[in-house]
Amino acid sequence: MSMTMKDGRRRSIFATIAMPLLAILWTVPTIGLLVTSFRSREAAASTGWWTSLWEGGWTLDNYAQVLGDPSISGSLINSIVVAVPATVLPIMFAAFAAYAFTFIKFPAKDVLFIVIVALMVVPIQVAFQPMLDLLGPRGLGINGQFVAVWMLHTGFGMPLAVYILRNYMATLPHSVVESAKIDGASHFQTFWRLVAPMSSPAIAAFATLQFLWVWNDLLIAKLFLGGGENKTVIVSLQQMLGTQGQGTELLTAGAFVSMVIPMLVFFGLQRFLVRGMTAGSVKG
Amino acid sequence: MTRRHSRRTIMAGAAATAALGMTGCLQNPDQSGGSGGGGGEKYTPGDTPGPGSVSILGAFGGQEQEAFLASLEAFEADSGITIQYTPDSDFTNTIQQRAGAGDAPDIALFPQPGGMFDLAGKGMLTPIDVFLDYDQLNSTLIPGFLDSARLQGRVYGAPMRMACKSLIWYPKKAYEEGGYATEPATMQELYEITDQMKADGIAPWSDGWGSDQATGWVGTDWIEEFMLRVHGPVVYDDWTKHRLPFNAPEVVEVFDIVGELLKGEGNVLGGTNAIINTPFSEAPLPLFGEPPQAMLVRQGNFVTGFFPEDVVANMDEEVGVYAMPTWEGGFDGQPILGGGDLATLFTLNDDTVKVMEFLTSDAFGAEWAEAGGWLSPHRTFDPEQYSDSITRQVAEIAAGAAVFRYDGSDLMPTAVGAGSFWKGMVEWLQGAKTSQEVCDEIEAGWPK
Numbered sequence: 001m002s003m004t005m006k007d008g009r010r011r012s013i014f015a016t017i018a019m020p021l022l023a024i025l026w027t028v029p030t031i032g033l034l035v036t037s038f039r040s041r042e043a044a045a046s047t048g049w050w051t052s053l054w055e056g057g058w059t060l061d062n063y064a065q066v067l068g069d070p071s072i073s074g075s076l077i078n079s080i081v082v083a084v085p086a087t088v089l090p091i092m093f094a095a096f097a098a099y100a101f102t103f104i105k106f107p108a109k110d111v112l113f114i115v116i117v118a119l120m121v122v123p124i125q126v127a128f129q130p131m132l133d134l135l136g137p138r139g140l141g142i143n144g145q146f147v148a149v150w151m152l153h154t155g156f157g158m159p160l161a162v163y164i165l166r167n168y169m170a171t172l173p174h175s176v177v178e179s180a181k182i183d184g185a186s187h188f189q190t191f192w193r194l195v196a197p198m199s200s201p202a203i204a205a206f207a208t209l210q211f212l213w214v215w216n217d218l219l220i221a222k223l224f225l226g227g228g229e230n231k232t233v234i235v236s237l238q239q240m241l242g243t244q245g246q247g248t249e250l251l252t253a254g255a256f257v258s259m260v261i262p263m264l265v266f267f268g269l270q271r272f273l274v275r276g277m278t279a280g281s282v283k284g
Numbered sequence: 285m286t287r288r289h290s291r292r293t294i295m296a297g298a299a300a301t302a303a304l305g306m307t308g309c310l311q312n313p314d315q316s317g318g319s320g321g322g323g324g325e326k327y328t329p330g331d332t333p334g335p336g337s338v339s340i341l342g343a344f345g346g347q348e349q350e351a352f353l354a355s356l357e358a359f360e361a362d363s364g365i366t367i368q369y370t371p372d373s374d375f376t377n378t379i380q381q382r383a384g385a386g387d388a389p390d391i392a393l394f395p396q397p398g399g400m401f402d403l404a405g406k407g408m409l410t411p412i413d414v415f416l417d418y419d420q421l422n423s424t425l426i427p428g429f430l431d432s433a434r435l436q437g438r439v440y441g442a443p444m445r446m447a448c449k450s451l452i453w454y455p456k457k458a459y460e461e462g463g464y465a466t467e468p469a470t471m472q473e474l475y476e477i478t479d480q481m482k483a484d485g486i487a488p489w490s491d492g493w494g495s496d497q498a499t500g501w502v503g504t505d506w507i508e509e510f511m512l513r514v515h516g517p518v519v520y521d522d523w524t525k526h527r528l529p530f531n532a533p534e535v536v537e538v539f540d541i542v543g544e545l546l547k548g549e550g551n552v553l554g555g556t557n558a559i560i561n562t563p564f565s566e567a568p569l570p571l572f573g574e575p576p577q578a579m580l581v582r583q584g585n586f587v588t589g590f591f592p593e594d595v596v597a598n599m600d601e602e603v604g605v606y607a608m609p610t611w612e613g614g615f616d617g618q619p620i621l622g623g624g625d626l627a628t629l630f631t632l633n634d635d636t637v638k639v640m641e642f643l644t645s646d647a648f649g650a651e652w653a654e655a656g657g658w659l660s661p662h663r664t665f666d667p668e669q670y671s672d673s674i675t676r677q678v679a680e681i682a683a684g685a686a687v688f689r690y691d692g693s694d695l696m697p698t699a700v701g702a703g704s705f706w707k708g709m710v711e712w713l714q715g716a717k718t719s720q721e722v723c724d725e726i727e728a729g730w731p732k
Contacts, residue, residue: 132385227370239345
């Protein structure tokens with residue numbers, strides 16, 4: 001390893017040591033989980049995962065049982081059906097709203113924005129009972145269908161999305177939008193041709209957060225989608241537990257199975273998102 | 285307390301009424317006498333035709349779910365009813381939220397009576413005497429079960445599974461090699477055996493209380509077991525129903541007796557720290573080590589599900605069990621502490637009634653018994669259907685009990701039974717508080 005970086009600056013010894021150390025520290029729990037997922041229940045209960053190299057206790061049974069569960073493949077698909085619209089919808093609406101908050105003048109704009117930002121602090125738990133009433137048999141009767149969960153995730157994802165996107169759009173060069181206006185572009189054209197591509201880093205960042213949150217969500221999925229045919233993979237995993245928590249060893253394996261799809265999505269999208277970022281840059 | 289007639293006694297013919305009324309008196313004193321005019325009419329099949337499918341919400345998933353569904357297959361084929369079972373390990377909260385939003389399942393299987401009483405009090409549940417033959421059911425069940433599901437004179441749930449808690453497990457081979465007696469008649473005799481073990485250089489007991497947010501429930505079981513043994517069922521009932529204050533001298537005495545066992549030098553493997561830090565599911569593992577590090581575990585029948593796989597494969601040769609013996613100078617009969625899943629009805633129609641009849645009958649569960657880890661709450665359940673002789677032995681212990689009592693912490697208000705009692709046990713075991721202090725605190729926190 002050379003002592004200088006590409007641009008000629010010296011490498012900091014502190015950073016060279018601290019960075020890998022932090023990276024390892026942060027990854028240790030995940031590695032522990034991974035190792036435990038390949039160990040039998042007794043081995044995991046009697047010895048620590050770090051001793052597994054010499055203590056043994058390896059098994060593929062946990063994965064075999066999780067993947068052998070007939071409901072897993074169906075619920076993986078359900079999770080995708082839930083997560084994709086629940087990511088796309090809030091971003092779409094929030095991007096429109098953020099555009100309006102940034103580039104359009106209308107009365108009470110600041111007050112409205114403050115109200116939306118204030119909504120971020122409303123915890124989703126306080127809304128459960130009214131939402132169950134509204135979406136359940138006493139209200140719309142769509143509880144248990146995907147559309148109920150899409151609506152909830154969209155609603156509760158929006159305030160943060162509006163906030164992040166508006167703040168990002170405010171940093172975009174106004175001159176670009178103004179020149180588009182002079183050239184006769186409508187708001188619609190300005191949004192799709194200029195602002196949306198230029199905001200792709202913020203959109204990508206929020207999409208990552210929202211997708212992960214929806215994918216890992218247990219509470220909303222369980223209450224509004226139920227444990228029946230439409231259940232998501234997280235609900236499926238929770239259903240593998242017995243009365244006294246029998247089957248906890250399956251959860252470690254299940255966690256990794258449920259991680260696979262988000263990982264594929266992000267590693268697949270990463271390049272595309274980075275490319276979008278650079279392609280959207282503007283020349284002054 | 286208002287006492288209500290079972291509607292069946294009103295509807296039946298005059299002669300039958302007299303006869304049944306009398307048997308009802310003998311078996312079910314709370315139900316007979318007093319004013320009539322209860323809320324529920326006796327359900328007659330045909331009143332409300334069913335939609336052909338019944339939804340059930342329960343707390344157990346995984347292998348238990350598979351065995352449960354297997355036990356229902358033949359019934360579904362015969363009756364043409366489809367059963368949709370949804371497990372939820374957070375059952376206690378889910379049922380409250382779903383019922384509150386009008387989205388209750390047709391049938392719910394409550395693992396503890398506490399949450400059931402909440403919903404029954406709101407009038408959401410149908411008392412079982414409306415659609416089940418109460419006396420018939422009571423005559424085959426282990427006595428005392430239905431009383432645990434009684435609220436203001438009416439019973440809202442019938443058990444479909446039993447947990448038997450007063451069991452002491454030991455590793456058969458090592459135990460027999462050590463030459464220890466397997467049938468202590470009293471706890472005092474058992475203490476002599478444990479002294480022998482200590483002299484042989486092995487810790488007699490292994491215990492674990494760890495259970496995430498529920499840590500401490502194993503401790504409450506210890507107290508309940510000794511309350512039942514030292515003071516007998518009458519005092520026990522007074523205690524769980526709060527007719528006896530929690531800090532009564534009887535209760536404090538029991539805390540001290542349990543303390544002598546659990547906190548005694550060398551009694552429990554690893555001492556009190558190990559008890560708190562070991563998950564209850566891992567307590568039996570030291571029994572089956574090479575060589576065993578401990579000899580005895582007191583835990584319910586469900587603990588067999590946490591034994592090592594090679595032991596489970598060879599249950600009858602590897603594992604021995606006996607009932608936790610009586611207390612010399614205490615209650616004479618053999619008491620058994622237990623629990624059960626209570627089936628309750630939200631939606632009343634032909635199909636749900638048929639499912640309830642089957643679930644709560646002694647005909648239910650042959651497949652589950654075969655799969656293991658399940659006990660029928662019925663004395664009349666054919667023990668040959670259990671897959672190993674250990675389970676048969678446990679069933680015998682439960683059926684032969686002089687008194688059967690429901691787990692006391694499940695009967696107490698949630699703030700105590702699933703709160704201050706658990707927490708108090710942990711503080712008490714750690715030695716942060718004395719028996720008297722803990723009991724005073726729990727008493728002070730009892731909901732008025």
